[in-house]
């Protein structure tokens with residue numbers, strides 16, 4: 564069967580491995596582009612949030628490329644994500660596409676349903692459960708290595724001497740990880756990826772600003788929607804720390820009931836779930852403030868209620884803990900030039916704040 568799935572940062576590399584090794588053919592959705600977005604906007608309800616539109620556009624592109632099954636995740640809690648899979652399915656079927664949709668809900672909420680759906684994937688190719696577990700473990704390892712490599716790239720980029728060298732090394736590293744099939748090959752690919760990044764020419768005398776990135780998971784993970792913010796800031800000489808990676812999120816929301824530290828940190832300001840990543844955005848800002856970060860950027864899809872609620876609370880967190888917070892609302896109208904100007908103004912403010920504290924070595928764009 565030809566199987567597709569959402570495009571989310573670099574995770575398609577691991578999902579492709581999983582699907583292909585379960586005896587199906589992975590139809591990797593093209594990286595989201597203007598076409599993806601315009602397809603999504605054309606067929607989605609007007610006030611749907613941008614993740615909904617991008618996913619819809621991605622599914623259309625994958626179905627055009629021959630996908631017969633779409634695997635997606637559901638959601639729980641007071642946010643629209645829980646019904647998005649069903650809505651996507653209805654819209655796509657109305658458009659005339661013939662496919663099967665498999666929506667995985669978190670196993671912590673319904674283990675039997677989760678197992679049944681895995682059975683639906685492995686039955687047609689007669690893959691045994693032990694083989695499934697083996698393939699799943701290798702794919703999981705791939706996902707971990709992808710996340711580790713990306714984290715390292717964000718740590719190195721603000722020190723690079725030749726603009727773009729880190730991004731080039733990172734892309735090369737992704738190719739190596741993509742090619743690795745066995746656990747042994749993956750270990751070697753992970754080591755080679757690390758060496759490629761550490762070999763980037765760096766000026767370690769810089770003292771870059773440190774900014775934490777928070778917000779809704781899909782816009783935080785998918786660079787097309789967030790205007791490639793980590794690369795943009797990194798090349799401006801800013802070290803970014805992303806609050807969430809797919810491996811952390813999967814561990815905390817499917818296997819363990821995690822994120823307790825974040826929820827505890829949010830408690831003085833917000834002590835109940837508001838859906839999406841609203842509570843995380845508040846808790847993570849508190850944690851960034853207590854870890855000495857210079858500022859926080861909230862990435863919020865336009866019309867996303869959890870992030871709108873979080874934003875109103877963040878004004879107080881920012882005042883109380885003296886940490887500047889910039890919110891970027893993202894939708895199909897968001898332009899790169901406008902966002903770039905706001906990022907530059909924000910980093911100027913943070914630099915000024917550091918200098919006011921007597922840190923005259925604080926560095927901004929390329930160490931200046």
Ligand code: SF4
Nearest residue numbers: 612642644839864867
């Ligand atoms: S969290 Fe926000 S952006 Fe994500 S699905 Fe819910 S409403 Fe949409």
